[in-house]
Amino acid sequence: MIAVIGLVVGVVAGLLLQPTVPLELQPYLPIAVVAALDALFGGLRAMLDGIFDDRVFLTSFLSNVVVAALIVFLGDQLGVGTQLSTAVVVVLGIRIFSNAASIRRHLFKA
């Protein structure tokens, strides 16, 4: 639970403080946010499954964001940034969708 509380406090703080993101990080933001969404949905599903774990949640969150940003960075260096971004979005999108479907089954039993 501690991870969820920390995350919520962090989001609220972010909304209140309105921190600015350094310009060099701007290209990696969209993919990082999608990765964060994936981790969030995964955590929610795990919670409904009853196997939620703070440590796993935070590590998957962090590694998702970092790896996604790293892939975009690598793609940019190799000149295939947009294609790699698309690949990451497709993969994460599939995961988000199936996690969301699983959550839906949990909530509505349908």
Add this chain to the structure above:
Amino acid sequence: MTSRHGDAPGTRRPDASMTLITEFYRRPLDPGYALAAERRAAGGSAPRRRFGAAGMLALALVLGLGTTAATAALRHPVGQVSEARRVLESQITERGDEAAELQQQAMDLNKEIAAMQADVLGAASGPLAESLAAGAVEAGSVAVEGAGLRVVLTDAPSDDPDAEDPDNRVQDIDLQVLVNGLWGAGAEAIAINGQRLTSTTAIRSAGSAVLVDLVALSSPYTVEAIGDSVTMQTELARSSTGQLLATLRTTYGIGVDMSSARRLSLPGAGLTALRSASVPEDARLPEPAQDAPSGSVSSGSAVVTGSAGRAGGGGR
């Protein structure tokens, strides 16, 4: 990995080549959750100690903050772009006003110079003043009025402004040919969209704009020429300029509208820069003391000697 799926090692699955996609569909949840749950069920929670509750809270805080900041930054880029655009626009208008102000200042000073010149030459009117006036008209430094010919060139109409063919626009070369044709047909003074042409005026293109004397103009281009409109029209029609205008009209759809006007008023080009000067053969240098009507303009009355090239207006 495969052992986690519960597959017997060694049996080859029929969809082995699609492992990646199957993996995603079958197990979208991070396997770590299941592992941690298993460990918890087994009773051991040793790995949790390694992290510490405070560290996890801090990490969660940072992640939440970072994600929110990223989302906020992604939501606002349009605003930032439009803000930068607004700043640039205000800078453009600011600089434009500044330039107009300086231009006005230059015009005023020019008028002052003309008045002083008239003062000095006032006594010695007659042929000298006359030739000066004629020279000013020819140089395009003063405004002139008179009957003449007006030619309006308009870009060909286009449905899609993005995919516009430069051939269908009026280009600098078209205006150059037209202006040269008009000079050749006996025009005494020419202006394009209110920009008076002088002997040092350049007509060039920069991107999609046509620059006349470094001032960007856009379609429609109104070329006004003072002179005998009937003669000019026939001369134009007979010369290659007429052919060019006909080609522009028929092939490229550029609007060419020629009309004679009874009264055209062309502005002066304003500044003239003294580029070279010399003492005439029959000039006698006046004695400084007796000649000067007043101390302040004494130097203006003396004949300028030597060359004073590139005095101002160096950009032309």
